[in-house]
Amino acid sequence: MPHIDRREFLKLVGAGSVGAGAGFVLRESIKHPTEYLIPHVVAPEDYSTGVATWYNSVCSMCAAGCGISVRIREGRAKKIEGNPSHPVNQGRLCALGQSGLHALYNPDRLTGPMQQTAVRGSGAFEQITWEEGLSKVAGRLDLLTAAGRGNRVCLLSQGVRGHLAQLFEQFMGQMGSERLLYYDFDHPHTLYAANQRFFGEQYLPYYDLKNSRFLLSFGADFLGGWISPVHHSLGYGDSRQGRPYVRGRFIQIEPRMSLSGAAADEWIAARPGTEGFLALGLAHHIVSGGLYRGTDRDSWEAVLADYTVDETAARTGVAAETITSLAESFFNTSHSLAIGAGNHTNGTDTLVAVNALNYLAGNLGRVGGVIFNPAPAAGTVSHRHQASYRTMLDLAEDARQGNIEVLIINGTNPVFNLPLAAAFREALEKIPLIVSLSSFMDETTALADVVLPSHTYLESWGDDFPEPGVGFTTGAVSQPVVTPLYNTRATGDIILGLAQQSGLGDAIPWASMEERLKEGWRRIYERSDPDTGMDGFEEFWMSVVRAGVWGETTRRALGFTLDPAVIDSIGMQPPEFSGSGDDYPFILHPYLSTTLHDGRAANLPWMQELPDPLTSVVYGSWVEINPATARQMNLTEGDLVDIESPHGQIRAPVFVFPAIMPDVVAMPIGQGHSEYGRYAKDRGANPIQILGPQLEPYTGGLATSATRVKIVATGRRVELVKTGGNTRELGRNIVPTAAATTSGGYNAQLNSIPIKVIST
């Protein structure tokens, strides 16, 4: 036994005690934290804890109108999938649709009505009650209506369809205002105009990609953001792989390779804005080359006389032999189909030329081509009220003149989605009362005096009649799948509330949007086939709500007869650009981001985090520059450059992108918000801002690809955040490849860059 003196003993006891304390604390600290089992006070009848329920509804993240099934557990939305019964998306859903949850649960949502307490844009808001908010607005509306100045009220909404659109029309009609406007940056004005002119149709037709065997796309990024991406992706998939022994051929013509271009068999870069000339060049070869033998051949020959193959080759930069072979295979393939997006100052003419190509190849009104849609069962098509750029300029001018006294904004964000040249923000200053019904504090809502926030679509009643339709009559009811999270109201209910409080209650008597909806659907029920086996309206209504979709199989007769007068209206004007080629050597090609769309999805973290499919960049903006151009300008990836147009300048890092023409630079739309919540704010740049005010003459729509810019290096660099290390395969033989076919002209310049085309 070693000798331990008193001091030693005390030391040991001390050490032991400290150790015991430490041991005690150690175990205490690694214990599970206390968890609670909180029961319901009264058990809900419509769910069991831990058991998922799926509710069908309609997606509102873009204008396509896909059907969704939402997985609900314990009353909370957990997952959004496509509704398999819905003919538009057939069970599929894009990333934007799936991220609807991030709109619902977004931490930056507006949680209740507010009013601006200081100067506009200061961000100083105070919470008010719904009664205060509604009476404040309704009082003003009441005064204006009573004085017969209802036309000084403008309702500026995102595009809506169905019975909400009817309610808007009734509300504005009762007030005596014609200023019911929808503004969507991505609304295809030229497509409607061209179809109206060529087909005499006021609705978009159904493009039957699924049954086509040769798809020729003039810049329509139908796999990315063009009108109905999920449906067209499905059709594309079926065209390529859905039929035994047939693989549809697909050629994409555009100055910058889009997601669709990357999926094409052949990607052809025609000079920006000359796509219509190319279409007419093809038409010329089809007619003059003796392929087309219709009775109106002579009229066609006359109108196409100037668009010879050589002339077209010189104008578009596409080699003559490519034009002739394209024309021949387009004409000779049964079930060919041409589609297009007209983003230049000659957009309508371009799409009319595309329609002409379809006509000559016999694709109109037939399976595998263009099929005409029946009129929607109820409501209106949003196009009737869609405001073109010209209309928005008129609205801004009216506001400056003091002719607009109340502006009600619903879900659209014109301050972000209009070029600075429109001076829309300044015009808003002149409007005495701005009311926003947005769910988020976006750039336009920040300027509002009163904010009456709407539910998200997952919390409200609504319905939709998809546009473009699917060839037969279809509609869908959108039901609330969760109890509203905050003190918000459905857009329809806000309008009904305003109507009641401003003395329009007699003409607009419904107590709620749900009631309005049921009345509308009762009419559809009464009109519809009596042999549906439904026992009364209630059963019909429940079955529609439960299925999430309703349809009638009646189609319009196939076939198409052309009004001969249309032929004479065919012709192309060269595209016009904002800015001279000497000062501004590049054409800016802004495109709808596959993830952020027109900027509406920038506040959704999943969408910010989802890599762009072609560049793999996340969380930011970039400007795509051809490698040869970049080399010439001594730029590499990550170099910050100023992109200057005659109308403004923005800053973004360079992304060297091999599949873009050397004199074109491209930027995704969607970033560059100065408001719109923590995920969107102060991130990247907004190319819409610097667009020149170039109008498409027939529609008054903004020609979005008609601005010239210059690129000025700033000497600063940033690291681009992206998931892909390299755009090249680097000889790893990951995919079996074939060399890209090139077509001379601009494409010849690309020839030096070894682009590889995946061929499966």
Added chain:
Amino acid sequence: MNVSIVPALRVLKPAALICAALLVGVVVGYWANAAFLPGTAPEQPIAFSHKVHAADNEIPCQYCHTQADNSISAGVPSVAKCVGCHNEVSTERPQIRRLLDYWNNQEPIPWIKVHDLPDFVHFTHKRHVLADIECQTCHGPVETMDRIQLTSRAMGGGVQHSSWQMGLCLDCHKQHEVENGLDCWTCHK
């Protein structure tokens, strides 16, 4: 020259002793915490007795835990369910008064969770109940407990000082030859 480390060790001896005492202390402290404060039978907001309900009055488990056969969770009865009986039964007892207080205030009872699995384990009551696994297999002899406590038959019915371990699941899955019962993603998905 002889070199010895003994002098150096002699200097270190007091320090070594102190370290040893510290270590023994840690073990004792840890053990004492585990033995006297196991946390496996916490005091609940209402002293609900499973013995009185399940044994003395022979109420079947699923009368209250209604979802055990159709959901991943067995379900805690709503306050309304308790009050359904206790509006009439034993209304004057102090614990029942506490229950009625919650009901009158329309507040849920904050029961403390005893049986807990980590979030990375996907366990579903439905499958186990439908396979005729008795509740007691995992939850122990609940019908004997006045206060619910964490036990395990795998531990001989005694108090188990840690929460459930994976071995418990695997033993049973092996014994019953559960299809895919040993695959990782059966439970970890």
